[in-house]
Amino acid sequence: MAVTYKKLFHMLIDRNMTPAQLQQEAGYSANxxxxxxxxxxxxxxxxxxxxxxxxxxxxxxxxxxxDNPEKEQ
Structure with a gap:
């Protein structure tokens, strides 16, 4: 199963916040x-x-x- 963070980046746009600002406020690394x-x-x-x-x-x-949506149904 894969993961996507598109909703996170949409939320940042809606809140007028950059990923760098989030990184600084949340205290996680550039990695x-x-x-x-x-x-x-x-x-x-x-x-x-x-x-x-x-x-x-x-x-x-x-x-x-x-990974394979047909198997999940």
Whole structure:
């Protein structure tokens, strides 16, 4: 199963916040920012930091995509 953070980046646009500002406020590394942009897995700890800053839930910023959608149905 793959993951995407498109909802996170849409939320940042809606809140007029840059990824760099989020990184600074949440206190995670530039490596995590890169992983988010590339839709790579990040730790739950990092996701929790983001959710605290944005006052949102995990499903507000993360979507899980099945590797083979036909098998999931």
């Amino acid at each position: 995590i920012s890169t992983r988010l942009r590339r839709d790579y897995y990040v730790s739950l700890e990092s996701v929790e930091k983001i959710c605290r800053v944005l006052n949102c839930k995990v499903d507000d910023i993360v979507d899980f995509i099945p």
